[in-house]
Amino acid sequence: MKLAIDVIKERIEEKKLFKRNRKSIEVKILAGLLYYLGLSLRKTSLFLSQFESISHESVRVYYHKIKEVLNEPKRSVRNPIAIDETKLKFGDKTIYVWSAIDVESKECLGVYISETRNYLDTILFVRGILKFCSNKPKILVDGGRWYPWALQKLGLKFERVRFGLRNCVESFFSLLKRRTKAFFNRFPNNSKFDTVISWIKSFMMFYNWILSIT
Structure with a gap:
């Protein structure tokens, strides 16, 4: 199922995913996506700061957190x-x-x-x-x-x-x-081992999201 950005935004708002909401949710989603696509934390921060000030640490947090509102795979017949x-x-x-x-x-x-x-x-x-x-x-x-x-x-x-x-x-x-x-x-x-697990899990979730909309 295609997962549009407005649906992700709505889920973030409903779940109150971020304690602070001084940055727009769209910028947070874009930050996580740009980092997944290959920009470093600092380059993502520098680019997005042209529109809204954002730290590289915030980019890291967004990348790890946004997976919580992305779709898990559905249970279905699979082969192979x-x-x-x-x-x-x-x-x-x-x-x-x-x-x-x-x-x-x-x-x-x-x-x-x-x-x-x-x-x-x-x-x-x-x-x-x-x-x-x-x-x-x-x-x-x-x-x-x-x-x-x-x-x-x-x-x-x-x-x-x-x-x-x-x-x-x-x-x-x-x-x-x-x-x-x-x-x-x-x-x-x-790095903590739990952080490594979270990073790779986030990569998987962004991978599936991009796959669903392309």
Whole structure:
């Protein structure tokens, strides 16, 4: 479903998403969107300050908060779903970002962030995306050894696919990496893990919103 800016504005007002309302809601939405699209916090702040004074810290807050009024995926019949994971840096640690993409709609059904990559992570991740499926979808995976046992445990059929139908999940990660390249694919040492999770979840929600209106 297409989600117009006026609907997002109405939801923000109803939910009283922001404690302070000295800035227009349209500017807050635009700030989050410009940051998602690739501008840095400071460049977004500088650009929007041509119209209304806004700090780079405010841009960060808007990006994290606006996801609360964007549409979650709807529960529906889905087949197949492509899943994969990629690596990012969190300070000096490696973290894994998992994603599931509906092959037909290209919608991202969920992201999951972990410090390990094993059978348990696979089960936790896939269970999270199944709540958006009214059926038991076929899962497309690569050669990761952590997939077969976990998917069989969940009663799901799967197929190993290197390219083709799995390109949609690779495209999602390409967009994500293009965005995180601005900070060298590394979240700073002083970031909290919850903040990293929120940042990636916001990216997913903005991704789905843009997908729904294009």
